[in-house]
Amino acid sequence: MNSESLFETYRSRLFGLAYKLLGSRSDAEDVVQDAWLRWHQADRSAIRDVEAWLVTATTRLGIDRLRLARTERETYSGPWLPEPLTVDESPTPENRADIGSQVSFAFLSLLERLGPEERAAFLLKEIFDYDYAQVAELIGHSEANCRQMVHRARQRLQAERPRFEVAPDKHRRLLERFMHASETGDQASILALLDTNARLVSDGGGKVTAVIRPLEGAERIARLYGAVAARFGAETQCRIGYVNGEPAILRWYQGQLHSITTIAIDGDRITQVLSVLNPDKLHAWH
Structure with a gap:
């Protein structure tokens, strides 16, 4: 097998790792391309173990890119949310298995709370099922240090999860009810669905109108959706689709995908609403 074909054998796995590390489709593609150049x-x-060599190169390139991204995101306009990997209006039975294996958009957002090496160690151990000795070799830390990083990451993520x-x-069902209530601007119904301390995060990237800081509290969120529906309701169309394997509201405006919205639920109430409006993150589905 020639070098190009050998690399292609692992491309999907490498891209999946890079995307989960970075939360950005475009950055993941760049990292995989850099890994290919190093391989070339x-x-x-x-090289005795091709897969190990490629995963190591991709991991370390991904960590370097994530450090740079953290600096860039400090000057980002408003909150930064991950870039969707897949947007599907009606998944077929054939691709539902693939959808089920993806890391959800909500979980990717939680991973943003971890440092670059902590995130890499956690993903390699918990998602890609490497043992601690392998993780230590991949990211260039001691095995004991990797155990500490993964333990800290688990604790931090668990504290944020429902x-x-x-x-x-x-x-x-809750997402559909929230979609219908937000489409019509029915503030009473929105309030009935939201936890009192619910949080809305929207990512417009400075390109479109969006809430420039997280919005806290059910009443404030309900008022916002009421105002948006009153102004734009007649010009938008909403339907349920799937984003990174989880149900999401796909909102269309003037024939283009305007936003994707996912929710986090704890018990019977919505605790978090995440909306990506930045057109640069949605252009692949326009």
Whole structure:
């Protein structure tokens, strides 16, 4: 097998790792391209384990890119949310298995709370199922340090996750009710769906109108959706689709995908609303 074909064998796995590290489709593509260049220039006769070499290169390139991204995101206009990897209006039975294996958009947003190396260690151990010795070799830390990083990451993520699991059909029903209430600007219905301390985060990237800082509290969120519906309701169309494997509201405006919205639920109430409006993150589905 030639070097190009050998690399293509692992491209999907490398891209999945890079995307989960970075939360950005475009950055992940750049990292995989850089890994390919390193592979192309390497002395392959000295490489005993191709997959390990490629995963190591991709991980370290991803960590470097994530450090740079953290600096760039400090000057980002408003909150930064991950870039969707997949947007599907009606998944077929054939691709539902693939959808189920994806890391959800909500979970990717939680990963933003971790530092670059902590995030890499956690993903390699918990998502890609490497043991601690392998993780240590991949990111260039001691095994004991990797155990500490993964333990800290678990604790931080667990503190942010909902206390109660919600069945997929219940999640979708609540999302549909929230979609209909927000479309019509029915503030009473929105309030009935939201936790009192619910939080709205929207990412417009300075390109479109969006809330420039997280909006806290059910009443403030309900008033916002009421105002948006009064101004733009007749010009938008909403439907339920899937974003990164979880149900999401796809909002269309003047024939183009204007936003995607996902929710987090704890028990019977919506605790968080995440909306991506930045057109640069949605252009692939226009």
